[in-house]
Amino acid sequence: MKIAIIGGGYVGLVSGACFAEFGVSVDVYEADPAKRAMLLEGRIPIYEPGLDRLVADNAAAGRLAFPDSLEAGITGAEAIFIAVGTPARRGDGHADLTYVFAAVEQVVMALDHPAIIVTKSTVPVGTGRKIAELAQRLRPELGIEVASNPEFLREGSAIPDFMRPDRVIVGTDSERAREVLRRLYRPLYLIETPIVFTGLETAELIKYAANGFLAMKITFINEMADLCEQVGADVNDVARGIGLDGRIGRKFLHAGPGFGGSCFPKDTLALMRIAEEAGAPSRLIQSVVSVNDSRKEKMAARVIAACGGSVAGKRIAILGLSFKPETDDLREAPSIPLIHGLLADGAEVAAFDPVAMDGAKALLPERVIFAADAPAALAGADALVLVTEWNEFRSLAPARLGQIMRGRVVIDLRNVFDPEAMRQAGFAYYGIGRKQPPTATNSLMV
Numbered sequence: 001m002k003i004a005i006i007g008g009g010y011v012g013l014v015s016g017a018c019f020a021e022f023g024v025s026v027d028v029y030e031a032d033p034a035k036r037a038m039l040l041e042g043r044i045p046i047y048e049p050g051l052d053r054l055v056a057d058n059a060a061a062g063r064l065a066f067p068d069s070l071e072a073g074i075t076g077a078e079a080i081f082i083a084v085g086t087p088a089r090r091g092d093g094h095a096d097l098t099y100v101f102a103a104v105e106q107v108v109m110a111l112d113h114p115a116i117i118v119t120k121s122t123v124p125v126g127t128g129r130k131i132a133e134l135a136q137r138l139r140p141e142l143g144i145e146v147a148s149n150p151e152f153l154r155e156g157s158a159i160p161d162f163m164r165p166d167r168v169i170v171g172t173d174s175e176r177a178r179e180v181l182r183r184l185y186r187p188l189y190l191i192e193t194p195i196v197f198t199g200l201e202t203a204e205l206i207k208y209a210a211n212g213f214l215a216m217k218i219t220f221i222n223e224m225a226d227l228c229e230q231v232g233a234d235v236n237d238v239a240r241g242i243g244l245d246g247r248i249g250r251k252f253l254h255a256g257p258g259f260g261g262s263c264f265p266k267d268t269l270a271l272m273r274i275a276e277e278a279g280a281p282s283r284l285i286q287s288v289v290s291v292n293d294s295r296k297e298k299m300a301a302r303v304i305a306a307c308g309g310s311v312a313g314k315r316i317a318i319l320g321l322s323f324k325p326e327t328d329d330l331r332e333a334p335s336i337p338l339i340h341g342l343l344a345d346g347a348e349v350a351a352f353d354p355v356a357m358d359g360a361k362a363l364l365p366e367r368v369i370f371a372a373d374a375p376a377a378l379a380g381a382d383a384l385v386l387v388t389e390w391n392e393f394r395s396l397a398p399a400r401l402g403q404i405m406r407g408r409v410v411i412d413l414r415n416v417f418d419p420e421a422m423r424q425a426g427f428a429y430y431g432i433g434r435k436q437p438p439t440a441t442n443s444l445m446v
């Protein structure tokens with residue numbers, strides 16, 4: 001079986017490599033010549049654990065290729081997956097479908113056989129139907145069929161997520177498309193992965209509903225964290241206390257600086273617009289979007305307050321820039337507005353991230369100091385702000401921090417440090433949704 005994937009980003013590349021691992025012959029066509037050149041040289045344009053190996057092995061086995069043209073890629077492909085970006089459209093928050101329709105049109109015009117076009121990109125309800133109409137209008141003789149197969153992988157654990165998903169969703173009206181996708185996903189069927197067949201619109205909505213729900217869960221615990229700070233409760237314990245209830249579940253109950261990334265921010269915004277336009281507005285999702293936006297905006301003020309009301313002339317060490325650990329993705333990362341806010345108040349910012357430094361340099365002003373490692377960022381710092389919970393930061397011992405930092409303030413936006421150990425080492429420790437030091441003004445020892 002041969003398939004093609006259009007778009008070699010996080011989803012396209014991971015899906016392509018994993019389908020190849022299933023034994024399918026896969027061509028991943030990436031339009032960006034620089035990324036394509038990297039892929040041809042065996043280099044991976046993104047950071048995703050295990051992906052370099054999976055790509056190399058499958059390329060060497062002759063199952064995975066990166067053709068120079070879309071036309072070459074789709075030759076003989078039974079299914080063509082669209083995995084291009086669907087960012088939020090500037091101004092109104094609708095999903096921008098420019099890349100999707102450009103790719104579909106190119107595919108439809110180049111096809112010489114009746115393939116299935118499958119959207120793996122997250123697309124608004126109704127998009128699959130429009131793709132089918134476009135294909136029918138442009139190439140009525142071919143009998144192209146359309147399916148929606150939304151992707152649920154998480155950056156950082158994308159390969160295990162793809163190889164052992166909780167479920168696979170396939171939305172289509174076409175029996176032929178169902179048969180092709182059933183064959184493609186047979187290795188997952190054999191390990192008893194539920195494969196849920198639905199109509200096109202339902203599959204499209206399932207993806208938004210899933211992301212909307214998870215974003216709501218995070219936002220809920222973030223609001224509880226604010227409440228915990230006011231009433232002297234501990235949000236980690238609240239999360240555990242409610243998460244042990246099987247009806248609630250423990251995942252996505254980690255309080256933090258607000259969700260970011262390439263999916264939740266744009267997908268909640270798009271879901272809000274989809275619901276409004278359909279005449280069934282979602283007040284829950286509207287609240288999630290606005291609560292999360294304002295939370296991210298408020299993080300700089302939180303750090304400034306912990307530093308005594310001003311960070312002017314102070315050196316602030318930022319640990320972690322990517323929106324979550326194990327990825328270099330900086331899309332909508334809380335670190336970016338935070339650093340802008342601190343710079344605007346006059347701080348000197350020294351930042352370190354294990355893999356996202358190059359990307360961050362393009363998004364932040366030149367005066368940000370990009371340190372070679374965590375100790376270099378912390379050297380002489382008045383305060384430490386932990387933004388992304390990379391494992392290597394968890395092991396930073398308070399005594400060691402005391403040796404290299406100038407000040408004694410730790411602002412832990414992910415609750416990874418032990419508050420008591422920090423206090424014993426003389427630090428004013430500010431977690432999220434945890435008991436805060438009595439005053440915010442006496443905490444800098446300069």
Ligand SMILES: NC(=O)c1ccc[n+]([C@@H]2O[C@H](COP(=O)([O-])OP(=O)(O)OC[C@H]3O[C@@H](n4cnc5c(N)ncnc54)[C@H](O)[C@@H]3O)[C@@H](O)[C@H]2O)c1
Nearest residue numbers: 007008009010011030031032084085086103121122151155
């Ligand atoms: N990143 C995730 O964790 C994730 C998870 C689930 C679903 N999704 C969805 O998958 C889609 C892709 O997301 P992503 O993070 O992989 O995006 P991405 O930006 O990393 O990758 C998209 C790639 O498509 C390429 N491209 C654009 N137009 C093209 C064309 N006509 N032909 C060939 N290549 C083209 C781009 O150059 C880019 O490399 C989005 O709709 C997203 O919402 C993403």
